Amino acid sequence: MSESVPAPRTSEAIIAAALDAHEAELIDVRRDLHAHPELSWSEHRTTELVAERLEKAGWRVARLAGTGLLADLGEGPRRVALRADLDALPVEDDVPDSWRSTVPGVAHACGHDVHTTAVLGAGLALAELQQTTGLPGAVRLIFQPAEEVMPGGALHLMSLGALDGVDRILGLHCDPGVDVGRVGLRSGALTSAADLLEVQLTGTGGHTSRPHLTGDLVFALAKVTTELPAVLSRRMDPRAGISVVWGRVAAGQAPNVIPRSGSVAGTVRILDSDAWNECEQVVREVVAELVAPYGVVARVNYQRGVPPVVNDEDSYAVLVEAVTAVLGERGIAAAAQSLGGEDFGWYLEQVPGAMIRLGVRTPGGPTYDLHQGDLRVDERALGVGARVLATAAHAALVTVR
Template sequence: MQHLLPRLKELAAAAAAETVTLRQHLHAHPELSFQEFNTAAFVTEQLRRLGLNPQPMATTGVVALVEGRNPGSRVVALRADMDALPIQEQNEVSYKSTNPGVMHACGHDVHTSSLLGVARLLTQLRDEFEGTVKLIFQPGEEVLPGGASLMIQEGVLENPAPASVLGQHVFPMLPAGQIGIRPGRYMASTDELYLTVRGKGGHGAMPEMNLDPVLVAAHLIVAAQQLVSRRANPKLPSVLSFGKVIANGATNVIPNEVYIEGTFRTLNEQWREEAHQHLRRLCEGLADSMGAVCELEIRRGYPYLENEPQLTARVRAAAEEYLGAENVIELDQWMAAEDFAYFSQATSACFYRLGTRAADGRHASSVHTPTFDVDAHALEVGPGLMAWLALKELASLEPVTVTHSEAAHA
């Protein structure tokens, strides 16, 4: 396997310009979650040009197999998400978004073009490895219920079933040429909170005639923080944040109701369930004690993301071979959420971060901002590294008995 490393790097360097072109096309034509119809068609056409047989799945998802020798003997999967965000781009570049108010501000264009690059590299090397690499192009990562959950429901982890799933995500905090990785629990679960506090509005000069929902909402927001400060195990990361409060009164008008939106995140499913119960009791009980009513809707989001330790150790070792140990960085836990977590809950999975900042400090804007962009070098590193990780993981697996016909019906 080691003899393939220099050849793979040469192929990745030779294909880098094409990967940049693919990424720029995708960046210029972003589509929102579960509306990636043109993106899916573009991905499908690119895969067919490589001689692959892509299949649709989960609205706008695409799945394809790159088969080496003895394709049914072992299988790994690689995942890229394809959707964009409702953001107006502010970059003045030749590949600026042509869709007003829609932008690839989270790097999913990088993920998709990188996985297309992996497909190109692996088809050139298909006589050099045993097994199958399943390519998963996923829709709708940015919105609930998450395209990963839908693809899993539709059988993306079956026929053939991968022994492991790898995913990468852009990371502007690291320079291009480096990656970040962390074994174990890495990213948080995420739940959306929607509260409506109802009282009795009226003139602001006559509070005794009203039942002020603004005051009740203020008490609720403060009291809810006790879920984290006094209910959660202090060694267990938890975040409760309220980002939207609407009390549509006036300087002298107390409204009838207050609307609140927030998020709850943690890294433990048992505590997640307990926190939901605590929050419901708190909202209903406190509002009732003040004579008001509070309705709480909890929209359950993604689970926490856990990188399987042994797989992650293999991924790290392979990444150090490809990039050098000094370019593989240990990450801290992060309380953001990702629907790749569904893969990590269903099978052995590893999710790592691809550095995208330029050496001179350009392209340092965070994801989900209108000035996000990446250094072109990341589009050489991303496909080559991911292809190498897939090849190394295939080589580490014990062969299984899966027929060729089963592999053909993914």
């Protein structure tokens, strides 16, 4: 009787087995990153930790000037990229875990420690696949600094050739409103454009008993604060979903003194790319009109931030297949477009791609919010994110779309 020949292992099985083997390591990496967060453009330790582990796994690693790295594996005419962001936020860490931040006033409050670890895990799984069966093309890992500042580190990496030869790019972002074991997917726009806006007013100043003899700067500032969002809703297409929200208003110190200067600062968020391109000019025109009656001078500082993340249909289809293969159909959660900004959108201006929303909430547990110091994640999400990205990267190389 002849011996039976075992069936060849599928790519999904190899990826799953590799990540099972690395599960404890990935949790340790994530906790290490969480305990040692680094702000935008200062991610030196994080970069080196990732670089050393990828080099050990056989990736060709290029450390970039400053911080961040590119890592390549495999050969072929097609190349897919996976992107992670490295930086933390200037937020105090309020989690009670033993791996809480050791850096005062700095925390991974947006989950970039999860993003970095998941893409690293995908890299380790793809390295195992390369050693076992070989990859059907090339994969690039992009570990990007400075996602949390505008206009974001993506533009810097693109200037260094991060997208050279890349046919498709995939990424992920934590979603604390989705249970672990599920992934939010959406074709089309996933996030909004996001810009920074500051309006500075100056005048002659004076006494509050004589507002007719000086520019009433605080009154004018109040008009800008309240009227600019309202006027924009009439001057621009309402379907663009423009939202102006202020985070800081400052003017004066004494109740009976009209100050000589004041300012208001916030964000402008827009769902539509075309409206984003025209918004700055409209904002400048409206501010000038609003302050004209009050004898003050307005200076508008408008900083364009990031475009919307727009998932293309083919990349979305690749991710649907990958999530279904890893988690089954029930693993897919419908993702709504949000007004959050993500500089992943810059990459999608150059090559097709898509981003997933990775569920990090413990089922039945509390729902946390991003950019808050008490953000906690279910660490089972690390393996989920890594498996989905590795599976999708392989699928993108073998499927012509």
